[in-house]
Amino acid sequence: MMALLSGEMRKLLRQPGALFFGFFGIVFLTITFKIGLEAIAVWRMGRMPTGSIDLYLSAAKAMSISGNTLGHLLYAIGIGTVFATEYRYATWRLLVPRHSRLQLYGAKFLVCLVALAASLLVAGLGDMLVNLTRAALEGQGAVVSLAASSASRLVLAFMAALLELAVLAAFVGLITTVFRSMMPAIILAFLLILGSSMVHLYLGSDADALPLPSYGAEFLRSFIVSGDSTAQAGFGAISLLVWLALLFLGGAACFQRQQLTSE
Template sequence: MLADAIAAERFRLLRDRAAVFWGFCFAPLVGFALSIGGDLFLRFVIKKPIPGLTIGLIDQVLKALSNGASTFGALFLMIGAAAILAGDYRWETWRLLTPRNTRQNLLLAKLIVVGEAVFWSLLLTAILSVFAGVIGAGINGKALTVSMAGRNLFDVIGVLAITWLEAMTLAALAACVGVLSRSTMGVVIACLGFRFVQTILASSLQMMEQNEAPSWKLLALPVFDADLLRAALLAPDQVGAAGGSAGVALVVLLAWVAALTAGAVWLFRRQDLTKE
């Protein structure tokens, strides 16, 4: 049963401290450390605090969450995803699991647990960005407010969901690559490469398509879709002609996740595990 496989995979991840720390805690902690470091630098090195500056806590959270699946964030998320999705090839432990549950359940459980871990990682990012805002305000004597731009908790939930979906396109790709390459390193390199190429392509295409509705090429890129959805949620009047494509962007993101997941399951069900 799928629920059994999820329970087993969750139990296992919680005991894999290296995967939990490097995959799902390190990037949020680095973000937190950099934020505090910046405030300390401003206070003790530059020694010129900006007077009258106010920090919007929700704005800080939204900014941190928007970058949750950036290339830097994706690198670490994929390290964690690789440990979950391709670890059994590395440790040759499929022989322990495959006789206990169906192939489909085993792989879907892994992907679901990656999704859970990504969610908790983004939540940690959000919480640490609040702490960073509060501590930073204390260091530099800045004023604190809930939001400078009138944002609310629903915006936070929306951005978290969009970034989570963006990260899950990479996780689903990681599942495919993990099955094909049987390698944790292969997963990290392929997913990071995919993320990086998307960023370059999206920037180039956006420059070419200024002030126009996005083409299908641009909409096919999950990175662009996620950016478009976040922009449509937070600043709909600034999105311009692209605003009408937000629905398509959401469908494309979901389609990426569904297609890659189905592909990974299809491949895994047909794969010979001759030494694993």
């Protein structure tokens, strides 16, 4: 299994465009946007805004990129690239006879999780770096906080964001396997998050009862950052875990029965 994982990781590293734009593009866009907002604030006020900066809590809020619509689109491109490589170059027939199909599918999924986790870590570290730079520019007027309670929130926010993105990876893996192409997966992943937002706008609070992944992730984020309803957070966590299991097993089952002699 380790040989499969290292092989899949090498394939991804040899596609720097897909690696950067698919897994880290939204991170750098978010950091750039935050820097731009800070610059606008300085330009409007004529000085650096002062106040307390909670590094861990701010980084926890940065984990919300996992629910960003543009982020889902870019992540879907990166994940789809991992799952579609063998279909694109017709190399499955070289791998299937030597390894079990579950291991092959699982290796691709785990590589996606590693890349997604790295993306979230870069998002958190980038947010901290921006805040530390801001504090250094403020000078003595800045108060940097490193509360232990906020550190635990950061860990929970990271886990919740990774769980949400794992569901996305399982969904993209399933659709890519079914259609043997990444394009349908990218389109459907984008339409899914966009449709979830439109349903919530139309139904309002009534939509909260729907066990959709985006709603479950939002419940978790609200609980971690703001201390909202524990019951809703539990419902969100369970719904995400169920979706993850169903989508991953569905993709693995489809791949298990797929004809790959000419792929």
